[in-house]
Amino acid sequence: MSxxxxxxxxxAVGGVPxxxxxxxxxxxxxxxxxxxxxxxxxxxxxxxxxxxxPVCLGMPGALPVxxxxxxxxxxxxxxxxxxxxxxxxxxxxxxxxxxxMPKNYQISQFDMPFTLGGTVSFWLEDGTQRTIRLxxxxxxxxxxxxxxxxxxDGRLGGSTYxxxxxxxxxxxxxxxxxxxEIRSAAEAVAYLDALKRTFVALGVSDVKMEEGSLRCxxxxxxxxxxxxxxxxxxxxxxxxxxxxxxHAIDHEIARQVDVLASGGRIVQETRGWxxxxxxxIVQRSKEExxxxxxxxDPDLVPIEFAPADRERLCPDLAELPQAxxxxxxxxxxxxxxxxxxxxxxxxxxxxxxxxxxxxxxxxLVVNFLLGELARLANEAAxxxxxxxxxxxxxxxxxxxxxxxxxxxxxxxxxxxRVWSEGGSPAEIVAREGLAQVSDPAxxxxxxxxxxxxxxxxxxxxxNGKENVMKFLxxxxxxxxxxxxxxVLAEERLRALxx
Amino acid sequence: xxxLLDGDAPAIARxxxxxxxxxxxxxxxxxxxxxxxxxxxxxxxxxxxxLALECARRVDARIAAGESLxxxxxxxxxxxxxxxxxxxxxxxxxxxxxxxxxxxGTALQRLLDAGAIPVGKTNLDxxxxxxxxxxxxxxxxxxxxxxxxxxxxxxxxxxxxxxSGTATVALGSDTxxxxxxxxxxxxxxxxxxxxxxxxxxxxxxxxSSLDQIGPIGKSVEDCALVYEAIxxxxxxxxxxxxxxxxxVRPQTRDDLxxxxxxxxxxxxxxxxxGSVRKVYEAAYRDLERLGAELVEVALPTxxxxxxxYYLIAPxxxxxxxxxxxxxxxxxxxxxxxxxxxxxxxxxAGFGDEVKRRILIGxxxxxxxxxxxxxxxxxxxxxxxxxxFARAFERCDVIACPAASSxxxxxxxxSDPVSMYLMDYYTIPMSLAGLPSLSVPCGYVxxxxxxxxxxxxxxxxxxxxxxxxxLGVAAAYERETRHLxxxxxxxxxx
Numbered sequence: 001m002s003x004x005x006x007x008x009x010x011x012a013v014g015g016v017p018x019x020x021x022x023x024x025x026x027x028x029x030x031x032x033x034x035x036x037x038x039x040x041x042x043x044x045x046x047x048x049x050x051x052x053x054p055v056c057l058g059m060p061g062a063l064p065v066x067x068x069x070x071x072x073x074x075x076x077x078x079x080x081x082x083x084x085x086x087x088x089x090x091x092x093x094x095x096x097x098x099x100x101m102p103k104n105y106q107i108s109q110f111d112m113p114f115t116l117g118g119t120v121s122f123w124l125e126d127g128t129q130r131t132i133r134l135x136x137x138x139x140x141x142x143x144x145x146x147x148x149x150x151x152x153d154g155r156l157g158g159s160t161y162x163x164x165x166x167x168x169x170x171x172x173x174x175x176x177x178x179x180x181e182i183r184s185a186a187e188a189v190a191y192l193d194a195l196k197r198t199f200v201a202l203g204v205s206d207v208k209m210e211e212g213s214l215r216c217x218x219x220x221x222x223x224x225x226x227x228x229x230x231x232x233x234x235x236x237x238x239x240x241x242x243x244x245x246x247h248a249i250d251h252e253i254a255r256q257v258d259v260l261a262s263g264g265r266i267v268q269e270t271r272g273w274x275x276x277x278x279x280x281i282v283q284r285s286k287e288e289x290x291x292x293x294x295x296x297d298p299d300l301v302p303i304e305f306a307p308a309d310r311e312r313l314c315p316d317l318a319e320l321p322q323a324x325x326x327x328x329x330x331x332x333x334x335x336x337x338x339x340x341x342x343x344x345x346x347x348x349x350x351x352x353x354x355x356x357x358x359x360x361x362x363x364l365v366v367n368f369l370l371g372e373l374a375r376l377a378n379e380a381a382x383x384x385x386x387x388x389x390x391x392x393x394x395x396x397x398x399x400x401x402x403x404x405x406x407x408x409x410x411x412x413x414x415x416x417r418v419w420s421e422g423g424s425p426a427e428i429v430a431r432e433g434l435a436q437v438s439d440p441a442x443x444x445x446x447x448x449x450x451x452x453x454x455x456x457x458x459x460x461x462x463n464g465k466e467n468v469m470k471f472l473x474x475x476x477x478x479x480x481x482x483x484x485x486x487v488l489a490e491e492r493l494r495a496l497x498x
Numbered sequence: 499x500x501x502l503l504d505g506d507a508p509a510i511a512r513x514x515x516x517x518x519x520x521x522x523x524x525x526x527x528x529x530x531x532x533x534x535x536x537x538x539x540x541x542x543x544x545x546x547x548x549l550a551l552e553c554a555r556r557v558d559a560r561i562a563a564g565e566s567l568x569x570x571x572x573x574x575x576x577x578x579x580x581x582x583x584x585x586x587x588x589x590x591x592x593x594x595x596x597x598x599x600x601x602x603g604t605a606l607q608r609l610l611d612a613g614a615i616p617v618g619k620t621n622l623d624x625x626x627x628x629x630x631x632x633x634x635x636x637x638x639x640x641x642x643x644x645x646x647x648x649x650x651x652x653x654x655x656x657x658x659x660x661x662s663g664t665a666t667v668a669l670g671s672d673t674x675x676x677x678x679x680x681x682x683x684x685x686x687x688x689x690x691x692x693x694x695x696x697x698x699x700x701x702x703x704x705x706s707s708l709d710q711i712g713p714i715g716k717s718v719e720d721c722a723l724v725y726e727a728i729x730x731x732x733x734x735x736x737x738x739x740x741x742x743x744x745x746v747r748p749q750t751r752d753d754l755x756x757x758x759x760x761x762x763x764x765x766x767x768x769x770x771x772g773s774v775r776k777v778y779e780a781a782y783r784d785l786e787r788l789g790a791e792l793v794e795v796a797l798p799t800x801x802x803x804x805x806x807y808y809l810i811a812p813x814x815x816x817x818x819x820x821x822x823x824x825x826x827x828x829x830x831x832x833x834x835x836x837x838x839x840x841x842x843x844x845x846a847g848f849g850d851e852v853k854r855r856i857l858i859g860x861x862x863x864x865x866x867x868x869x870x871x872x873x874x875x876x877x878x879x880x881x882x883x884x885x886f887a888r889a890f891e892r893c894d895v896i897a898c899p900a901a902s903s904x905x906x907x908x909x910x911x912s913d914p915v916s917m918y919l920m921d922y923y924t925i926p927m928s929l930a931g932l933p934s935l936s937v938p939c940g941y942v943x944x945x946x947x948x949x950x951x952x953x954x955x956x957x958x959x960x961x962x963x964x965x966x967x968l969g970v971a972a973a974y975e976r977e978t979r980h981l982x983x984x985x986x987x988x989x990x991x
Contacts, residue, residue, distance in 0.1 A: 054601050058821045060594065060702040061581045061603055065736045093817050095863070099836055104820035162836075164825075293863035295872060298707035298814055300736050 016261065017225045020253045021233075022188055023180035026195065026216035027173050028205045029142060030073050036141045036172035037064030037107065044211050048165035056170035058102025063299050064141075066091070070172035071114065071303065072313055073204040074139045077174060078115025079314045080198050081134055081322075089114050090302040091139075095293040100144035100164045108175075110294040113138035114303075120178070121322050122194035123329060123336040124186060132191055135177040144169040168212075174205070180219065180230065185249040188218060189242050197321040197343065209241050218249055221266070222256045231256070232266040236280055238273045248273035252280050324349055332362035341370055347385030354391035360398040368398055372412075376419045388422035396426040405429065407436045409482050438485045440492060443476070446484055447492045450475045458497055469493065499527045504989075507572045507666050507720040511613070514571035515561060521571035525554035525615045528573035532617060532664045538988055540639045541649075541659040542618040543578050544586050550615050557613045567613030568727055575665035577656045578619035579626055580606050580711070581700040589702050590634035591624045593822045593829045593847030603700015604735065605669065605711045605728040612727040617665050620655025624849045625819065626676055626704045628652050629920040632908065633851045641684060642986035644949045647905040650680030650920075656714050657684040663989045667724050668714040673704050674807050675900075675924025677712045678936040682900035682954025685938045685986065687971070688714045689721040692962050693931035694739035696725075697732030703818040705811035706737075708928050718937060718972040722746045725964065739962075746968045754973055755789035760893030763796045765923065770902055774953060777940035778899050781955045784939075784978055785897060790970075795889035795896065799881045803926035804918055806882065809862050809875035810929075815852075816859030822847060854914065883930040890960040895970050899923050900936035900954035904944070927958045934958040937971045939978065949987070 032042050038055035054062040075085055092110035118134040145168050150160030176195060182188050196207040196214065207214045221233035236252055239245045251273075256266055271280040296302075317323060321343050328339035342352050348369065355365045369384065373394070377384045397415060400406045406414065406429060414425050414434070429435055437443055451458050454475060461468040469490060476489040502510050502519065513519045529547055536542055550573075557570055576582065579589045581599035588594045602610070610616065623633035631639045631654025639654045641647040642662040649658040653670030657677075660668050661684035670677040672690035681688025690712040701711055713724035726747065731740040761782060767775045786792055824830030824843030831842035848856070862871040889896060900923060911917040927934040936954035943950045955974070959967035 057826060059581075059600065059827070060587070060589075060597070060821070061579075061599070061698075061700040062601075063699050063735050063737075065734060095817050095820060097820065097823065097837075097840055099823075099825050102821065102826065104823060105817050291865050293817070293860065293865070293868075295813060295817070295863055295868070298705075298737075299703075 018222045018257050018260070019225045020183055020249075021180045021221045021223060021230055022182035022184075022249060023219040024176075024178045024182060024188060024191060024216055025219070026176050026192065026214060027142075028176065028195075028199060028207060029213040030070050030172040030174055031203070031205050031213075032067055032070050032073065032172055034067060035170040036067050036070055036139070037170055040170065042171050043167075044213070046167060048163070048167060051167045052169070056102065057166055058104075064107060064297075066300060066303070067172060070139065073172075073202075074114050074137060074174050075305070075310070075313045076202050076315055077176075077199060077204050078118060078137050079310065080202055080317070080320050081118035081120055082317075083115035083118030083134060083137065085115055085305055085310050086112065087305055088112065088302060089305070091297045091300045092294045093297045094140075096290050098143065099162065100146045100166075100169070102144065102166065102169055106140055106143065107297055107300070108140035108294075109138035112302075120191060120194050120198075121326070122187075122190045123325065123339075124190055125336055127329070127336055129329075130187060130190070132181045132187075133179040135179055137174055137176045140173050140175060142168050142171040142173045180221075185246045185253070188249050189246050192216065192242060192245060194322065201321050202315055216245065218245070218252075220249060220252045220256065222253055222260065231260075232268050234266065234268065234280075235270045236273055237270060237283065240275070244273055244275055247278065248280060251278065255280065332356070332366075334362060334366055338366050338370060342366065345374075345383065347383050351385040351391055355394045355398075358392060358395035360395050360402070364398045364402055365394065368394060372415050373419075376415070380419075387419060389419050390422070393418050393423070393425055396424060400425060400429060404438065404485065405435050407483070407486060409477065409486075410434050410436065413482075434483060436485050437480055437483045438488060440488065443480075443484055443488050443492050444496065446476050446479045447489065447496050449479050450493075451496065461497060499523065503527055503531060503573070503666070504663060505666075506717050507569060507715065507723050510572050510666060511568060511570045511723075514557070514613070515566045517561065519571070521554035521557040521561075521613070521615060522551060524571045524573065525550045525617075528615065528617050528664065535662050535664055535988060536659075538640065538645060539642055539658050539662045539664075540637055541575065541620050541655045541662060541664060543588055543590065543621050543634075543636055543655065545618040546582075546585055546616055549582075549585065550617055553610060553615050557615065560613070568723060569609065569667075570613035572614045572667060573617045573665045574609060574614040574724075575617050575620045575656050575659035575668040576606060577622055577626075577653050577668070577670050579622060579671060579702045579704075580619075580669060581702070582606055582616065582619065585619065587619065587702070588636055589625045590622045590636045591822075591847065591849070591852070592635045593843070594702075594827075595636065595829065597828050599700075601700065604697035604732045606700060608728045609669065609724065614667075614724075614727075617659070620653075620659055620668065622655055623652035623676075624852050625702070625815070626652040626671055626673055626709075627815070627851050627855055629675065629679055629917050630906070630908075630911065631655065631680070633849060635849050638908075641905045641951075642988040643685060643951055644905065644947070645988070647907050647951070648683070648910075650683030650901075650905060652676040652680075653688070653714065654680050657681050657686055657688060660684070660686045660714050660716060661986055661989075663985070666715070667720050669711055669724070669728075670714050671701055671704075671709055671711050672924075672928065673708045673710075673811060674928045675921035677714060678924045678934060678954065678956055679901050679920060681714055681936040682938075682952065682956075683905035685941075685952030685954075686714055686716055687718050687721050687935060687937050687975070688712065688954075689718075689725065689935040689968075690928070690933065691725060691729060691964055692739075692933045694737055695729045695743070695933070695962075695964070697728075697735040697738050699732055699734035703814075705814040706818060707814060708807075708811060710928075718935075718968055718975050719747065721935070722968050722972075725968075729964075741962065744965050746965045752973070753789040753977075754785060754970060757790040757895070757970060758793050758893040759785050759790045759970070760795035760889055760896040761792050762800070762889075762896060762898050763794050764798065764800050765898045767899075770899065773942045774899075774903060777942060777953050778955070781939040781978075782897065785974060788973060788977055793893050795892055797882075797885045797889060797926065799878065799885050800926040802878050803882060803929055804922055806875045806878040806929060807921070807925045808858065808918060809871050810879060812855040812857075812859030813862045813872050813875075814859065816856045816863065819848075819852065819856055851914070879929045882926050886926070886930045886932060886958075886960075894959070894963075894966055896958045898956050898958075900956040904942050904951035904953055923956055927956075932958050932961060933964050933967050935967065935971055937975055939974075
């Protein structure tokens with residue numbers, strides 16, 4: 001099973017090794033037709049303030065009505081990670097004033113979220129498996145978007161006025177909170193990647209950081225390795241890509257270790273990642289923290305789940321990315337990177353499984369799928385899985401190559417042909433006599449023919465011009481119309497030239 | 499025409515459906531009446547002449563096309579905390595003084611669909627917070643029985659409109675007694691149905707878990723007619739109950755034989771002033787005379803009602819009223835930055851009582867106080883509901899005073915708590931979500947005045963027992979005919 005004890009990311013400074021303790025909260029917009037509590041369309045972009053109604057604008061007298069499909073989506077997401085779905089759940093109001101929040105409270109969930117617990121497994125590039133526990137996943141409504149005008153950098157500070165776009169207000173938002181079990185920036189990114197892969201597979205979200213459908217904050221602290229208590233944490237915000245998550249956390253760990261190593265003290269605060277400066281900067285100290293005055297939203301009734309609901313909504317766990325990756329890495333001994341590529345390319349996993357079921361070794365199959373075929377698919381801008389290249393054809397090519405029945409040159413031609421025309425590579429080889437010539441006597445005939453025609457080159461070789469051999473092998477291949485075994489050809493050339 | 503306007507809603511609907519009179523003519527007459535009588539009463543904040551005539555024309559067209567409408571041509575007044583598209587909807591607050599609603603709420607839309615003609619939007623205590631209508635920031639409403647007295651609140655404008663005959667029926671909203679207490683003060687029937695029976699969509703929230711729209715009329719039957727038109731599940735309000743609305747039009751029954759009427763031990767009449775007490779003693783005797791069996795029931799936790807209510811309602815209001823910040827609609831007073839703009843807007847836009855409740859509620863929900871106040875209040879609420887459930891094992895309806903006194907004079911209640919206690923008899927029912935109404939039960943004439951003032955008998959049923967409740971109220975009303983003893987002086991002018 002997996003290693004649940006973290007490999008400590010130790011950063012020894014002044015002789016004291018430190019480890020980082022990281023928890024991640026991420027907000028994921030659900031890909032529903034309509035918003036969380038009204039019938040407005042849930043789509044990214046567009047003219048400002050067109051997908052709005054009295055409900056999502058917080059007009060006086062308007063009331064929220066929950067979107068059943070959004071609730072089902074979050075339950076699916078939780079079940080995908082083995083979370084518990086409590087029988088009883090409710091919505092609460094989180095009260096604070098902000099101009100892009102229409103009601104000046106956000107409908108969220110406080111103490112009875114839709115899902116509790118669960119685990120997220122992922123693999124680091126070196127093959128280490130990590131499993132991080134989820135605290136909870138809860139559902140809330142997104143806010144509108146503020147646009148600040150008149151300041152140099154589009155930020156609030158220095159702006160002369162602000163505009164608000166409420167198209168996003170009321171979009172269903174799933175907040176996933178991890179336990180503080182992440183130990184490095186690389187783990188943080190791998191964790192997010194695992195969430196993303198699962199949400200995409202479930203179809204519950206696009207998970208696009210650049211469109212804001214995935215946003216995350218990290219709570220970061222460091223402590224001497226072996227310490228049982230946590231250090232003082234900071235909350236890092238404004239990370240807009242996986243890359244910035246990595247750099248922001250990496251930078252923050254280093255900053256905290258520096259502060260502690262030089263005898264300083266970490267202050268609990270919110271820090272924003274400044275991409276351009278490559279550093280985190282203070283946004284808000286704890287003293288300014290809000291009292292959100294959570295209480296159950298009296299406009300919404302509690303939601304109950306029967307075991308039958310959970311059963312109906314539970315995804316096929318064996319076919320989720322986590323389980324598939326595990327099979328590819330553990331059973332098929334693929335590298336983490338290969339396994340991820342198989343999983344992340346649409347349709348490729350099923351295709352891969354279909355090929356492997358026909359017998360060839362997984363490693364050979366994956367090399368071929370992620371090599372030659374991926375190149376062709378990329379050039380054609382159409383996926384392998386829907387090409388004329390059948391899994392049977394892949395199995396045949398892999399088999400023909402592995403058994404040395406065809407040489408690499410023939411293989412290459414054949415692959416191109418089958419990609420554009422389809423058909424069975426084994427049949428083509430048999431029909432057109434493309435099998436590699438591996439009989440030394442037959443090869444010798446081609447070698448002699450070449451030696452006769454290329455007397456000068458033969459002489460050059462004899463005089464020590466080693467690089468002429470390449471040319472001579474090429475000539476043998478040409479004479480054999482590409483079918484000679486090039487290794488054998490060279491061997492026979494050397495033998496016969498003497 | 500005068501007879502129709504002084505009559506009941508079914509008579510108007512019959513006449514309009516039978517094309518004896520057009521809705522347009524009725525609307526004209528009703529509007530003329532508003533112009534004539536309302537300057538003295540001040541029930542309306544906005545009179546919707548154009549809309550009334552437009553609605554009337556539409557009703558006439560539908561009837562000409564062969565439709566029959568339950569409320570055809572019935573003039574209705576609407577409390578100004580309900581959204582009516584294209585019409586100023588103020589909550590009697592400066593913060594919404596010029597806000598025009600962009601949509602129509604469900605209950606009001608159903609009323610219009612049933613053929614009712616909106617006459618105007620009526621005055622209320624600001625955001626429905628008050629028991630006298632004196633907390634309105636936009637106007638003074640006077641009690642038609644004595645213009646020196648308050649109409650009660652918060653639905654003071656709606657009850658005054660019905661009592662003064664400028665509307666046949668009205669919509670009010672009741673959070674802790676805001677329909678029942680003013681109905682009692684103005685001698686009309688005011689009915690708060692079971693929580694969840696009527697959609698709140700379009701009702702500007704005060705306390706969401708308590709707010710309920712209800713009808714006000716000169717008779718139980720008028721209220722029943724309106725109730726049938728507006729009750730039922732609504733996909734725009736998740737707290738409405740998906741349960742069929744049984745017909746409630748009161749069946750003619752001559753007596754109350756077989757009915758067990760609960761008299762609440764804790765609401766002993768000796769606490770009331772002598773003349774008031776006599777009226778309620780007579781009302782209980784009338785119930786008995788009609789054949790009802792009076793049984794004593796206990797509501798031991800009811801005494802905590804006011805305290806419980808004044809934690810839960812302000813807590814919800816502190817959150818509900820947060821949206822009035824000057825950013826998207828309503829009053830905006832600019833400050834140096836966004837925080838200052840919030841503060842200046844809300845300081846100028848809200849009246850004292852609204853501010854007081856926002857502060858109480860904010861405090862009750864704050865971390866460190868939440869468990870001590872909000873959570874305990876919710877527990878008390880559960881106990882109060884439990885008391886009622888036990889009481890209803892022994893009786894079919896509960897009878898008690900709707901208020902401890904008749905309408906009082908302006909500025910008589912100077913401290914907030916004495917005003918809060920006006921709802922002592924109505925709050926427990928609201929906390930329990932029960933259907934409850936006030937029906938006129940007699941008059942008292944305060945010393946030193948010639949003017950009789952009405953009192954109301956509050957009748958309360960178990961959850962969803964609207965048919966029983968309205969049936970009992972109708973039988974009581976028919977047999978006692980307190981309304982027939984002459985209307986308020988203003989209607990005689």
